[in-house]
Amino acid sequence: MSKNICSVCGEEFEDKYFDKEDKKCVLHCDKSNSNKEILFWEYFNSYIKKENNKDLIEIKDIEFPVINNRDKEYIKLWLDNAILEKYVHFIRCRFQDEFNLTNTTFENEIVFSECNFYGDITFDNCNFKNKVAIEKCTFNKKNFNIKNECNFFDKFIFMVNKGTLTLNFELLYFHKNFISIFGNKDIDFNCEFQSCFFYPDSFFEMTANNINKLKFSDIHNYTKDFSFDNNIIKEELSIYNTDFKNIKLINLNLSECKINIESVSFLNSIFIGINWGNLFNDKFSKSNSNREFFREIKYLYDNTGNIIEANNFYALEMKEREKELTKDLKEGKNFFEWLVFKVHGISSNHSQDWLLALFWILSLSFGFGFIDFINKYLDTKLEYILIDTFIYLIFICLSILIVQTKKINNFWLICLFYLIYGFITKDFTLFKISNHINPFSVMDSWDNISFSELMYKITIAYLIYQLIISIRQNTRRK
Numbered sequence: 001m002s003k004n005i006c007s008v009c010g011e012e013f014e015d016k017y018f019d020k021e022d023k024k025c026v027l028h029c030d031k032s033n034s035n036k037e038i039l040f041w042e043y044f045n046s047y048i049k050k051e052n053n054k055d056l057i058e059i060k061d062i063e064f065p066v067i068n069n070r071d072k073e074y075i076k077l078w079l080d081n082a083i084l085e086k087y088v089h090f091i092r093c094r095f096q097d098e099f100n101l102t103n104t105t106f107e108n109e110i111v112f113s114e115c116n117f118y119g120d121i122t123f124d125n126c127n128f129k130n131k132v133a134i135e136k137c138t139f140n141k142k143n144f145n146i147k148n149e150c151n152f153f154d155k156f157i158f159m160v161n162k163g164t165l166t167l168n169f170e171l172l173y174f175h176k177n178f179i180s181i182f183g184n185k186d187i188d189f190n191c192e193f194q195s196c197f198f199y200p201d202s203f204f205e206m207t208a209n210n211i212n213k214l215k216f217s218d219i220h221n222y223t224k225d226f227s228f229d230n231n232i233i234k235e236e237l238s239i240y241n242t243d244f245k246n247i248k249l250i251n252l253n254l255s256e257c258k259i260n261i262e263s264v265s266f267l268n269s270i271f272i273g274i275n276w277g278n279l280f281n282d283k284f285s286k287s288n289s290n291r292e293f294f295r296e297i298k299y300l301y302d303n304t305g306n307i308i309e310a311n312n313f314y315a316l317e318m319k320e321r322e323k324e325l326t327k328d329l330k331e332g333k334n335f336f337e338w339l340v341f342k343v344h345g346i347s348s349n350h351s352q353d354w355l356l357a358l359f360w361i362l363s364l365s366f367g368f369g370f371i372d373f374i375n376k377y378l379d380t381k382l383e384y385i386l387i388d389t390f391i392y393l394i395f396i397c398l399s400i401l402i403v404q405t406k407k408i409n410n411f412w413l414i415c416l417f418y419l420i421y422g423f424i425t426k427d428f429t430l431f432k433i434s435n436h437i438n439p440f441s442v443m444d445s446w447d448n449i450s451f452s453e454l455m456y457k458i459t460i461a462y463l464i465y466q467l468i469i470s471i472r473q474n475t476r477r478k
C-alpha cells in the first residue's frame, strides 16, 4: 500500500487526515467540496501546539475552510493557545470564509503574505503591539475592517495587494511608527478612515496607490509626518471634519474624481504636482465651507509661488462669494456688491480668463457696429432708442447665454457675429469695429460723442482693462 505523503508539506499522514485524490493532507487539500472541516480544525490545533515552541509560527499554503458555527470553538482554541505570543506569518494561505478576531492582543507581529481571501477580514477591538503587515494578498470583492478601538503600537503595512476590496479603518489609535499603504496599483479598492487618531510619534504615508474612493472623516492628526505621494484617486475624494495641517500632498492625480470637502483645514500643508483636472466643471460638491477651502488652497499656492493654481483657486473662491451674494440678494441685501461680482464673473471669470474678456470686446463691438449701420435707416429719436436697445439686448443676452451654458465655443460665436455683421454692413475689413474698439479714439472725438457711444466706450475700456489684467494674472511672476 502506498504511503499518504502530502504533495505540499511532504509529511506522512493517517488515512483520515489525508485526501487521496488531491494527494494532500487535511491542512493543504481543497475543502470546498468536502466535509473535512472538523478534522481540519482538530489537526490544525495539534499542528499549532507542535509549532508553539518556535518563536516564529509559519502557517504556509493552508486552505482554511468555510466556518460553521460548530467550528468557532476550535478557532478560539488555536487563538488562545498560540498565536498571540508568537510571530505569526500566514504565507500563501487561502481563506474560504471570513476571518474575524475580536478583543485580541497581539504581542508579536502578524503578517499575511500572498494570501487569498474569499471572505471579509475583521479585527474588532484588538491591540497590535508589534508589526501588522498585509502584503501581496488577493482580495475578492470583500471588506477589510479594522474597527472599534484598535490600538497600533508599531508598523501597519498594507502593500502591493490585488483584487477588489474596501478597506475600512474605524476608531483606531496609531501610537507610533508608520502606517504605510503602499503600491496598491493592481487593486480595485476603496479606502475609508473614520474617527482615527494619529499620535505625534506615528507617521502616515500613502504612496503609489490607485484608489477609487478615498474618505477621511473626523481624523485627529497630531503627527508631523502625514504624506500622500504619487496616488491616483479615480472616483471620489471626501474629507470631512478633519485637521490636515502640515500634511504633504505630492503628485496626486485628482483629474477624474469628484471632491467633497467640509470643515477641513490644510494650514501649512505642502501641495506639489497636484493634477486637479477641470476645476470649473462641478468638481467640488456643494458645501458650506468651500470658500474657506479655496481661500486656504489659494494661499498655499501663493506661498509656494504657484501663481497659476493660486489664481484658479481665487476664481473658485470668487464664484463661492458670488453664490453667497446671490443668497443675500434673495434676502434683499447687498444688491450693488452682487452686481459688481456678477459683471466681474461674466466678463472675465474674475480676471482669470482673458479669452472671455476678448470675446466680450468683440461681441459688444459687433453689436455696436451693427447698430451704427442700422441707425442710418432710422428717422426718429424714438426709433433710435427702441431699436438700438432691442438689438443690443439681443447681442448681450445671446452672449450671456453662451458664456453661461458653454454649449458653443466662444470663437464660433464670434465667427457667426462676424459673418452676419460682414454680410449686412459689407464692412468685412472691420474698419468701423476697429475704430470703435480703439480706446484712444475717445480722446479725439470727445466733442461729438453720443450717450450710447459713451457707455459703449466705458464698457470697452473696462473690458480691455480686464483683458490686460487677465493676461497678466496668467503669466505674472512674483
Ligand SMILES: [Zn+2]
Pocket (backbone or CB within 6 Å): 006, 007, 008, 009, 010, 011, 024, 025, 026, 027, 028
Ligand atoms: Zn500537507
